Amino acid sequence: MLNSDINEKLVGVACVEEGDIVLEIGPGTGSLTNTLINSGAFVLAVEKDKHMAALVSERFSSTGKLKVLNEDIVKCHVRAHISSLVESTKEIDSDTRKSKVVANIPFYISTDVIKQLLPMGDTFSEVILLLQEETALRLVEASLRTPEYRPINIFVNYYSDPEYKFKVARTNFFPQPNVDAAVVSFKLKQPSEYPEVSSSKSFFGMVNSAFNEKRKMLRNSLQHICTSVEIEEALESIGLLSTSRPEELTMNDFVKLHNIITKV
Numbered sequence: 001m002l003n004s005d006i007n008e009k010l011v012g013v014a015c016v017e018e019g020d021i022v023l024e025i026g027p028g029t030g031s032l033t034n035t036l037i038n039s040g041a042f043v044l045a046v047e048k049d050k051h052m053a054a055l056v057s058e059r060f061s062s063t064g065k066l067k068v069l070n071e072d073i074v075k076c077h078v079r080a081h082i083s084s085l086v087e088s089t090k091e092i093d094s095d096t097r098k099s100k101v102v103a104n105i106p107f108y109i110s111t112d113v114i115k116q117l118l119p120m121g122d123t124f125s126e127v128i129l130l131l132q133e134e135t136a137l138r139l140v141e142a143s144l145r146t147p148e149y150r151p152i153n154i155f156v157n158y159y160s161d162p163e164y165k166f167k168v169a170r171t172n173f174f175p176q177p178n179v180d181a182a183v184v185s186f187k188l189k190q191p192s193e194y195p196e197v198s199s200s201k202s203f204f205g206m207v208n209s210a211f212n213e214k215r216k217m218l219r220n221s222l223q224h225i226c227t228s229v230e231i232e233e234a235l236e237s238i239g240l241l242s243t244s245r246p247e248e249l250t251m252n253d254f255v256k257l258h259n260i261i262t263k264v
């Protein structure tokens, strides 16, 4: 369970307003749920544990502000559930409003949740997560030419504008974990704002191939797409060295490279 001051700060970062629809993941006994409901939100909570789901549902049943799905978030059809909720809240203009995600997630599903939710800019305006601090720093602050720089950084920047909000010391949790946490906000891009690539599948396929052989130069690791000479020419045409390795390219560099080498 999380200290109530931190719940307040977490909800404050999300600027939750009366009538907002908020997805919460793993509500447990409902301490964050309580703060969300008190801020005027309607909460869709996805809780894997049957007993916890029943408990939290019962706790807030009189408010009419909580719907609990007893499901694994990773397998849940989030988009369909949110859009039917938006449809059913008649007084709200469903064309203009966007739902949010505010969650103290189980740390072990962080990567799966990020991969699942960040491409949902058509459904959510913002995803605010309490993550393990190390994960938060790796996702938001990993710099070029460091071992922490990975395909997930390209993924995060492709779909969102991430921001590290604040650290949450382990003493704010009960029971106390062995690690500190941090709150990160991911402002989701609308699908029309995604970098222009012919296919996101082909783009991330190229990024993953590049990082699979991280120590190799791109002119060697991407030879399944085109010849090494063509890769060298493409790199030089976007102002990079022909000997570049994946950790030297920003997300925009990868986009430019992809758009050239998939056309040759």
Ligand SMILES: C[S@@+](CC[C@H](N)C(=O)[O-])C[C@H]1O[C@@H](n2cnc3c(N)ncnc32)[C@H](O)[C@@H]1O
Binding pocket: 025, 026, 027, 028, 029, 046, 047, 048, 049, 052, 071, 072, 073, 074, 104, 105, 106, 107, 108, 109, 130, 177
């Ligand atoms: C509040 S979270 C834990 C948060 C804390 N940051 C941590 O990692 O220990 C714990 C809740 O998430 C639920 N949970 C765990 N995995 C889940 C999943 N895949 N989908 C939905 N709920 C899940 C658990 O049943 C539990 O009630």
